[in-house]
Amino acid sequence: MWKYLLPVIAFVGLLVLFAIGLNPKRDLHYLPSPLIGKPAPEFTLTDVLDPNRTVSNRSLAGHVYVFNVWATWCEACREEQHTLLEIAQQHVVPILGLDWNDDRARAQEWLRELGDPYSGVGFDQNGRVAINWGVYGAPETYLVDRKGRIVFKHIAPMTMQVWNREFLPRIEAARRGGA
Amino acid sequence: MRAARPLAAAIAGAALAALLLGTPIARATGGYVDGELANPALQARYEHITHRLRCLVCQNETVADSDAELAAELRAEVRQMLLAGKTDAQIYRFMKDRYGEFVLYDPPVDAKTVFIWGAPFAFLLIGGIVVYRIVRARSKMPLDEEPDTGPTP
Numbered sequence: 001m002w003k004y005l006l007p008v009i010a011f012v013g014l015l016v017l018f019a020i021g022l023n024p025k026r027d028l029h030y031l032p033s034p035l036i037g038k039p040a041p042e043f044t045l046t047d048v049l050d051p052n053r054t055v056s057n058r059s060l061a062g063h064v065y066v067f068n069v070w071a072t073w074c075e076a077c078r079e080e081q082h083t084l085l086e087i088a089q090q091h092v093v094p095i096l097g098l099d100w101n102d103d104r105a106r107a108q109e110w111l112r113e114l115g116d117p118y119s120g121v122g123f124d125q126n127g128r129v130a131i132n133w134g135v136y137g138a139p140e141t142y143l144v145d146r147k148g149r150i151v152f153k154h155i156a157p158m159t160m161q162v163w164n165r166e167f168l169p170r171i172e173a174a175r176r177g178g179a
Numbered sequence: 180m181r182a183a184r185p186l187a188a189a190i191a192g193a194a195l196a197a198l199l200l201g202t203p204i205a206r207a208t209g210g211y212v213d214g215e216l217a218n219p220a221l222q223a224r225y226e227h228i229t230h231r232l233r234c235l236v237c238q239n240e241t242v243a244d245s246d247a248e249l250a251a252e253l254r255a256e257v258r259q260m261l262l263a264g265k266t267d268a269q270i271y272r273f274m275k276d277r278y279g280e281f282v283l284y285d286p287p288v289d290a291k292t293v294f295i296w297g298a299p300f301a302f303l304l305i306g307g308i309v310v311y312r313i314v315r316a317r318s319k320m321p322l323d324e325e326p327d328t329g330p331t332p
Contacts, residue, residue, distance in 0.1 A: 031235070034279040101248055127252040134277035136235035174302055 033134055033153045040067070040144045041132035045122030048099045050106050055120035057096055064174045066095045066167070067142040068118070068158070069130060072106045074138040080157035081114045087163055088117035089116070093171055097121035100130045100138055143167055145174040221261050228257055231284045241284065292297055 020026070044056035057067070068084060070077040088095055097118035099107045104123060111121070124130055133142070143152040152170050154162055216222040226243065232253065242250045242257070251290035253274070260270050274282045286292045 009266055031281050034276060101252075107294060126248065126255070128256075131252060131256055134279075136278065 002068050013075070031136070031155075035134050035150045036153060038150060039148050040142070040150050041129070043122060043124075043129040043132070045098075045124055045129060048097075048102075048104060048121040048123040049111070051123075055096070055122040060094065060096065060119075060144075061148055062146055064146055064171055065119075065144050066093050067098065067133070067144060069096055069098045069100050069133070069135050069138050069140040071100045071102045071138050072110045073102065076157045077139045078114065080139055080159070081117070082118040083158045083160055083163065085115045086160065087158070092168070094119035098124050098133075098135075100135065101125070101127050117149070121134060143170055143174070216258065216261065224267060225257060225261055226256075228261075229254055229266060231271075232257075232274055233282050233284055235278055235282065 040057065042056070042058055044054050044058065047053040047055045057065070066087075070080075084095060095118050097120065099121050101124070107121070107123070111118075122129065127135075133140075137155060139155075139157055141154045141158050142150055145151050151174060152166060154166060156162075185267045202277070216225055229243035230241050232242040234242050234247055234250040234253075236247035236249050237245050240247075242251075242253045256273075257270055260273065265273075271283060273320070280286050280292070288296050
């Protein structure tokens, strides 16, 4: 009995394995962030628009905010910019930006040309802040709750669907939750 | 004509190299340093650690081998932590806390990875049992005839 059953079980096992492994919809680059539920790393950087001013997430302590990592070398960031502008116009939460491994002049031109949805953009020239946030590809968008914990991370350009489906309900929950 | 050819080729080659390398070089000089650490013991640990970290941009390369900018920054981070006197465990921990277990090429044995670590031994065991049973079954089979030695001249 087992002699005939075992190969069948092994075959079904392989089928399941292949169905998962070869699924074309599976995103090989998606990695769950170990930082979900952990305190958002604090940072203070120079303002991309003005090197004499600083941008820090400390000033947002106690507030729910969105943290968006972008760069001018990142084509997908260009794609999501209009979505970020639309989100900024909703005035739901501030969007804190991080300009990652970029050229300051180019970044300033980008914001002039495409519009500036950010409450402030930190200029992360050597990627130290990005490393602390576990950034490995732009664009990445994080949601931080009132207690300063990272609640959610979206890796890919932001869209209104993602915003409405993933972010807004969590923002609501974060507002109701932590006092 | 004969002399001009290698010269033209050299110029074309140099232009191509400049084109291919121009951007990374311009970026590599941005904010971090790459090069040997003065202390050979630290350099050895640096090599060891960076070969055991996965570059998250090109996921099949180590941080040591990758040309990605993030890899260069992670190398700089490792270098600084070594110079600051951090232990290997602290450095691996730093990476794991930020990028998850995926960043480690040698993930520790725990509930999630025990299957990966155990699978080769499990398969070896299964294979061993199968071979043992086949051999035992065959050794019990009667020999049907004398071995044929072929026609004798």
